[in-house]
Amino acid sequence: MEDKIVEIARFYEPEEAQILESLLKSEGIKCYLRNEYTSQVMYPANMGGIRVELLESEVPRAMEIMEANGYEFPKEDEEVEQIQAVSGWARHIPFLRRLPLERQIIVFFILVAVFLALVIYFGSLVSSN
Structure with missing residues (x-):
């Protein structure tokens, strides 16, 4: 069974997305930023935001890491x-x-x-x- 790529977070400031990407990668989670460059070109009309994406199987671990580092998740x-x-x-x-x-x-x-x-x-x- 193939693992899907899912979005775990979305940011409208490139720095915020890059910080989370660095955090997750430092913990061994492979992730990437979708729309990073188009968001920078289209700034400030960044409609879709920069999406932090990773494999679906990594989501529980990534959420634990994010929560431990102060990220909040909306209900x-x-x-x-x-x-x-x-x-x-x-x-x-x-x-x-x-x-x-x-x-x-x-x-x-x-x-x-x-x-x-x-x-x-x-x-x-x-x-x-």
Whole structure:
């Protein structure tokens, strides 16, 4: 049976991800950072974050090491509440309902940016007259 690669943590600052990677590797756990370089190029619009990934069989040991070094894990209920809070607005926009959460967020931010650009543009027209 082949072991799957799973995400154990996600960071939005490269240094934080690199510190955890170094910690786990120093304890003999093979892991790697996914999206490390794209996150640095896209910074500060780092939507997906830098993912620390390792073999599924190493997760229990890695979690023990992380806990011993002060890393906290959100409870499942907290994660569900956060996802529901972020995606709650999508129920009110029909074309977003069919999209995955990440795309809903991206489309929402684009819509907000366009709205703000229009407000600024029309505000400048009014103030210049």
